[in-house]
Amino acid sequence: MNVLLFGITREIVGSDTLYIATDEKIQTVAQLKSFLAEKYPQLNKLSSLAIAVNSKYAKPEDKITIDDEIALIPPVSGG
Structure with missing residues (x-):
């Protein structure tokens, strides 16, 4: 399973x-x-961390498979 990382998650x-x-x-x-x-563990320090599955924000109970495009979306600030 490949997970795309952005912003601070990439740094962590x-x-x-x-x-x-896949053996995980x-x-x-949620898993x-x-x-x-x-x-x-540094991911736990983020004020929020969203997960997108196939370009849509996912809920904790949403199922994921090895073929899904998964991305971690860290908190963002505007300015």
């Missing part, structure tokens, strides 16, 4: 994409968030 992980092996058995957005929070 150290790359603009993250590969998660991540099937929902993905939990996995990422454990692997990258």
Whole structure:
């Protein structure tokens, strides 16, 4: 499963994409968030962290598969 990273999430992980092996058995957005929070604790410090699946904001209960386009959307500020 490939995850696209933007903004501060890219800095935290150290790359603009993250590969998660299928043996992690991540099937929902909530499971993905939990996995990422454990692997990258600094993500927990963000004021918000949205996940988009196939270019749409996803809810925690939404299912994800290896074929989905997944992106982490960090908090943004305007100005």
